[in-house]
Amino acid sequence: MAMQIKENLKNVISLFTMEFFSRLLGFLAVSYLANVMGKQSFGYINIAQAVLAYLLIVGQGGMNMYGTRKIIASTEPPEKTSRDVLFTKLILTVGSYFILLPVIYFLLPAEQFYIILVYTLFAFPYAFLMEWFFQGHLKMDIISIGRIIGMAVYLLLLILFVSSSHDIIFTGIAWTLGGVFNSAYLLIIYKKQGYHLGFNLEDFKFFRLIKNTFSLGVSSVISQVVSQFPIIFLGIVATASEAGLYSAAYKVLMLVLVLDRVFSALFFPQITAAFNRSPEAFEEMLKRVLRIISVMGLVVSVVVIVGSDYLMTLPFSRAFINASPIFRVLTGVFYFNLLCSVFTYAVIGMNRENIYTIALIYGIIAFLICVFPLTKYFGAEGSAAAYTIFQFVTFITMYYKLKTRINIQILRPIIIPAFISLIIIYILVTLTDINIIYRLLISFIAGAPLISY
Numbered sequence: 344m345a346m347q348i349k350e351n352l353k354n355v356i357s358l359f360t361m362e363f364f365s366r367l368l369g370f371l372a373v374s375y376l377a378n379v380m381g382k383q384s385f386g387y388i389n390i391a392q393a394v395l396a397y398l399l400i401v402g403q404g405g406m407n408m409y410g411t412r413k414i415i416a417s418t419e420p421p422e423k424t425s426r427d428v429l430f431t432k433l434i435l436t437v438g439s440y441f442i443l444l445p446v447i448y449f450l451l452p453a454e455q456f457y458i459i460l461v462y463t464l465f466a467f468p469y470a471f472l473m474e475w476f477f478q479g480h481l482k483m484d485i486i487s488i489g490r491i492i493g494m495a496v497y498l499l500l501l502i503l504f505v506s507s508s509h510d511i512i513f514t515g516i517a518w519t520l521g522g523v524f525n526s527a528y529l530l531i532i533y534k535k536q537g538y539h540l541g542f543n544l545e546d547f548k549f550f551r552l553i554k555n556t557f558s559l560g561v562s563s564v565i566s567q568v569v570s571q572f573p574i575i576f577l578g579i580v581a582t583a584s585e586a587g588l589y590s591a592a593y594k595v596l597m598l599v600l601v602l603d604r605v606f607s608a609l610f611f612p613q614i615t616a617a618f619n620r621s622p623e624a625f626e627e628m629l630k631r632v633l634r635i636i637s638v639m640g641l642v643v644s645v646v647v648i649v650g651s652d653y654l655m656t657l658p659f660s661r662a663f664i665n666a667s668p669i670f671r672v673l674t675g676v677f678y679f680n681l682l683c684s685v686f687t688y689a690v691i692g693m694n695r696e697n698i699y700t701i702a703l704i705y706g707i708i709a710f711l712i713c714v715f716p717l718t719k720y721f722g723a724e725g726s727a728a729a730y731t732i733f734q735f736v737t738f739i740t741m742y743y744k745l746k747t748r749i750n751i752q753i754l755r756p757i758i759i760p761a762f763i764s765l766i767i768i769y770i771l772v773t774l775t776d777i778n779i780i781y782r783l784l785i786s787f788i789a790g791a792p793l794i795s796y
Contacts, residue, residue, distance in 0.1 A: 361487035366601045368494035372501055373594045374658035376514060377587075382662065384508040386587035387455060391462040391515065393571035398443055398466050400567040402436035404553065407475040408563075408691065414479025422538050425476060429540060431552050432470040440466055461515030468522040473529040485532055493525030565703040569710050569733050573726035576714070581722065589723040591663045592670035595654050596677060599647055602639065603681055625693075626749050633685050634756045640681040641764045644674050648768055669723045675731035679738050682757065686741040698744045706737035 377385050410428035414421060440463065448456050477485045500517035504510060533540075574593070577586040647654060648671050655667045690698040710733035717725030745751055 361484065361491065362601050365487055365490035365494050366598050368491065368498050370594065370598045370658065372494070372498045373591075375498070375501055376505070377591060377659045377663065379506060380508050380511065380514075382584040382587035383582075384511050386582075386584060386590060387458055387511065388462075388514055389574050389590035389593075390455065390586060391459045392518075393574045394443075394447065394459050395462045395465060396567050396571045397564075398436075398439055398463050399469055400563045401439040402466050402470060403432050403563070404435045405561075405563055406432050406435075406552070409552075410475040411479040412691065414476060421476070422540075425473070425533075425538065426540060427552055428475065429471060429473075436466050436470045458511060458515060461512055462518060464515070465519045465522045468519065468526040471526045471530060472522075473526070473533050476533065477529065485529065489525045489528045492528050493521040495521075496524045497521030561700055561703075565700075565707050569707055569730060572710075573714070573718075573723070573730060576718065577723055577726060580718065585723055588663060588666040589669055589726060591655060591659050592666040592673055592723075592727070595647075595658075595670055596673045599643065599677055600680065602643065603677075603684055622749070625689075626751070629685070629689055629749065629751060630756075633682070633751070633753075636681050636685055637756045637760060640678045641760050644678050645764055645767055647677075648674050666723075669727050672724050672727035672731060676727070676734050678761075679731065679734035683734060683738045683741065686738065686745060689745065690741065693748075698741060702737045702740035702744065705740045706733040709733060709736040 376388060380388065406428045410424055413419065413424045443463070444460070447459055451459070474486045474489070477483070497517050497520070500520060501514065504513050504517070530540075574586050574590055577589055651667045651670050651674075652664065655663050655670060659666070686702075687699050690696060710729050713732050714726060714729035717729050719725070721728065742751070742753060
């Protein structure tokens with residue numbers, strides 16, 4: 344077990360480097376758009392991407408995670424799993440696309456409709472994206488290279504053809520073409536490894552597959568609804584500029600969440616394999632991973648909160664300085680999202696997806712109760728706080744559900760280090776009359792040993 348953890352941690356460096364480079368390319372594209380588009384047009388783009396996110400989550404219907412688990416379990420030929428996943432996603436994408444478009448057409452002005460139209464075309468290359476297949480085979484480098492290719496194409500097209508808000512439609516075309524290159528690369532590698540995607544209607548059981556992935560699909564929809572709702576909601580009840588500020592903070596959050604993506608790619612197969620070996624191995628793996636992720640998440644959270652002003656103004660200019668408080672609140676989403684990922688992949692590895700779904704239902708109820716009053720009184724910061732509450736409630740619910748099945752504690756690995764981190768953040772952010780160098784030294788000397796205790 345210890346050797347397995349060591350191997351995973353060694354792989355983190357190479358995977359993190361490629362994944363971070365991929366996210367960095369995407370972030371550079373976001374920064375470029377924010378500077379050439381202005382807050383209002385930037386808000387329109389992010390509203391379109393939020394709608395696209397809803398379409399993608401319905402279009403994949405939980406099939407990506409289902410396919411990865413099937414590949415790991417090796418209960419059927421990989422080519423059959425690939426065909427089932429790909430064609431199910433394609434059917435769901437086509438159906439949801441032509442249901443969504445008329446609704447958007449009648450609800451939104453023509454300008455916004457056409458922006459959304461070109462962005463949602465991305466759903467079709469996404470249906471053919473084979474990342475789930477290579478994750479099941481632990482080929483994370485192939486996944487990262489595909490993302491780098493897609494993001495590089497997207498950024499290059501933006502630089503060449505987008506210079507003002509008048510080119511806003513082409514940003515969606517560039518995004519879709521980036522997706523085409525990413526999907527095409529993975530399909531080429533898939534075929535080079537000797538696999539094929541021939542379709543056999545007799546073996547294809549669409550409704551049975553939907554039934555098998557229903558819980559994962561519902562969970563994905565709930566999670567995506569909450570993550571994208573504040574952007575759309577702010578665009579409706581506030582202004583596109585307010586949505587743009589929240590979007591800028593959210594984009595930085597997505598860059599920081601590269602850590603979660605790396606964790607998911609590395610530890611999901613290992614957690615599933617540990618559960619198949621023995622309950623003892625599974626429990627030990629879960630405890631160690633939870634400890635590692637908690638400490639890593641707290642250290643990163645402290646750093647990004649302290650540097651939030653620089654993280655917002657450096658890529659987006661001083662016009663986005665008001666996004667800094669929003670980003671500080673969203674840091675809670677980052678930390679609890681990491682912890683939720685540990686429990687999420689644990690319950691999926693246990694074939695108990697219903698625990699995740701129930702936790703998300705509790706989370707979205709808390710979110711819906713909070714988001715309207717918090718947004719009314721605190722604006723975009725209130726929406727960010729509601730999102731953090733969603734992640735916290737989801738985490739706590741999964742913890743109590745899992746606690747009845749396995750021996751797991753959160754006082755020492757989570758609660759105590761989190762409390763110490765809040766004190767450190769207070770020292771670094773609030774006590775501005777003390778020189779920043781002294782604040783950093785006090786925090787590091789006193790806090791680091793306590794967080795890692």
